[in-house]
Amino acid sequence: MRKRQAYGLEQPPYDNLIRGPNGTFTFTGVNYKLISWMSTKFNFTFRLILINQTLVEKYGTHGAAHYQLASEENVDSITSTFHLTADRVAKNDPTSFIWTEGMTLIVPRPEEENRLFAFLGPFQPMVWLLIFISLFPVIGAMTFFTWLYKHLHWNNDATRGNNFTRWFTTISSSHMIYVINTLTNQGGREAFNRTSFRILTGIWVLCAMVLVNCYTGIVTSSLTTPKMKPTINSFEDLAASKEVGIVLRSDTTIGNQILKATTGIYKVLGDEARRNPNQIVDNPFKLTATLETGRYAYPYLHSLCYAFVCSQYEKDGKCRFKLSKLLPVSIGFTSLYFKKGSSFTKDMDKGLMELWESGLVRLWINKIHSIPKAQQCFADTKRGVTRVVPIQLSDLISAFFILAIGIGLATLSFLLEIIQSKFRRERL
Structure with a gap:
């Protein structure tokens, strides 16, 4: 033998x-x-x-x-x-x-996106800007129509002689509150019997209805179906990620291909690894320790990646990692x-x-x-x-954030009013 x-x-x-x-x-x-x-x-x-x-x-x-x-x-x-x-x-x-067998990526399981500013998420910044800008012409048109009705010859309003500045401030504030109420789905009323004013407010209410329903629907959907951070399914996704980097074994075929590449996505990933020496390892134990930090992805044979995800589940009792789709890589x-x-x-x-x-x-x-x-x-x-699950505090943290800002602004305004009142008394 x-x-x-x-x-x-x-x-x-x-x-x-x-x-x-x-x-x-x-x-x-x-x-x-x-x-x-x-x-x-x-x-x-x-x-x-x-x-x-x-x-x-x-x-x-x-x-x-x-x-x-x-x-x-x-x-x-x-x-x-x-x-x-x-x-x-x-x-x-x-x-x-x-x-x-094919190759895949071990990637950290994506977490939920931060909901602190979830109330801004349904619309893009340009939409918010356009809504904000549209408030001024709507309020301005309402105020102008009100002023025009007040001074036309058929209007016998006895208040024509009142102070114009005070009148303008009162009327424009009233219209502003009405416009904001319709946007926040609180409702309100404007008591005018002129057709032109009714057309203006009707168009605004119709526009506000579309905006409010779209906003409410998206917010409701985000509360019932949590929005996760983008998942990584390819080398391109990995290169674009700002939170997850690549870790390579210098003694594997795919690791050598990426580190020696001179063009394309391999070069991008190889350059990233070279800029951070801790992302290049030479044995399975260093690789495991690096992956367990939850900040890196690793490309290798599907069965080995599968086994790693399972072993981490057995160790931690939860799914901390997932597999990407099969990579378009052929190494024989x-x-x-x-x-x-x-x-x-x-x-x-x-x-x-x-x-x-x-x-x-x-x-x-x-x-x-x-x-x-x-x-x-x-x-x-x-x-x-x-x-059905109870809504958590993290789901509504943005509402309390707005409330805190409002209380702070109200307190600041109150202090300014006291200072202004005291200043006036001293002048008298």
Whole structure:
């Protein structure tokens, strides 16, 4: 029976390494099952050894594994599978493919948007500006019509001789209150029997009805269906995000492609990562610690991203992360790697093809024991059944914010009135 030695890498959830006393360790996972199946089929035994940690710090986990396989004579292969790259093929021999799948992004689950200024949200700034500007011609037209009716020859109003300034202030204030009341859906009345004035107020009421109903409908909808921050489903979305950055593993294929890109969206993301060195890591543990901060997204194989989201759900008891849509990225198939010129590679090719056709690899990956049931993290929230829930303080905080501003302005006005009254008494 032949004996083989291979490097064992810890790459959860595919490969898990549990360290024991005196330098011992236990290795489990999909790739361990794969090597065990091959050893039974081709009648050989194997021994796993760990990668030199000094080389890991220098080249990264993946880079160190390929470097040692090429330079160490007593090691035959690496237990983990890797995508084909020119550098890896130049150092070692790949087998036939053993796995392929799409890539996706691990992204923080978007939170609800801040509702402090929710009362401004239904309309764009230009709409608010136009509403504000329209108040002046409407109030001005009402005041002008009132003044005109007062001074026409058929009007016998005995108050013509009153102080014009006081009269103008009183009338315009009355019209302003009426206009604001209609906008705030409070109603009111204007007692004029002139057709022209009725047409003016009728048009304004019609316009206000449209504005008020649109505003009320949007606010009601925002209270019953919380508005979430934009989700990230592509590299373009990630590049445009101001709250979420990208984290890359420098020893992975997709990480190298992004970091070495000279044009396009890859270059944009690569430049961002280079500006922040903490966003470039070289092992799965640093990657996990960085992702757990909730400020970064990571592109990789769908099954690994899926397992990460599930493991975080199992750890925290809530869905902190989600997956993006599949990315339009093609990086090929993954293969095992053996030492350059090894005769064992041909035998493994035949066994791996048989293993692929049997469907065992997919079965093993689908049954990774570290993946808990966290289906709610992947459910389509848009299709979820809504239920009646009490309105929270955060939903109406903007109303209390306006109330606080109003009380403050009223208090300030009261103090100014006292100061003005005292100043007048001193002058007298």
